[in-house]
Amino acid sequence: MSVAFAEAGPNVGVGKTIDELHPEDARSEDSDTETDFKLTAAMMQELRAKPKFRAAWRFTLRGPGEPHHESQTTEAEHGFGFNVLWNVHRPDRASFSLHSYDLESLEQRTPMRDHVRGNLEYGKAVELVVAD
DSSP states (O other), X not given: OEEEOOSOOOOOOOOOOHHHHOGGGXXXXXXXXXXXXXXXXXXXXXXHHSOOSOSOOEEEEEOTTSOOXXXXXXXXXXXXXXXXXXXXXXXXXEEEEEXXXXXXXXXXXOOOEEEEEEEEETTOEEEEEEEO
């Protein structure tokens, strides 16, 4: 997968709110019900009981202006994430990160293991190749 950061591009439509995208899930204005996204003990038990399909995931990440980075998850780690984030506070750049995590770090909300962090400027790209 490759992500390029461009200063301009084609218009892909008008943005929508979550309520507009999923009106069936929209809460009423007078509702004080909030969704709790915490992992429950039952969820953790279910995750721990599932068989592992791979002993590890291997990654190659090619960032802008730097040599490629190779890494992999450990046997104890459950999964990984790759993020590219742009926000209005730093409009001239986007950040990217590749991290992995074990179930305990999810349960205890402790930091995940960073493999790579970096920034993209206009015209630059980052590429992630994942292998098992």
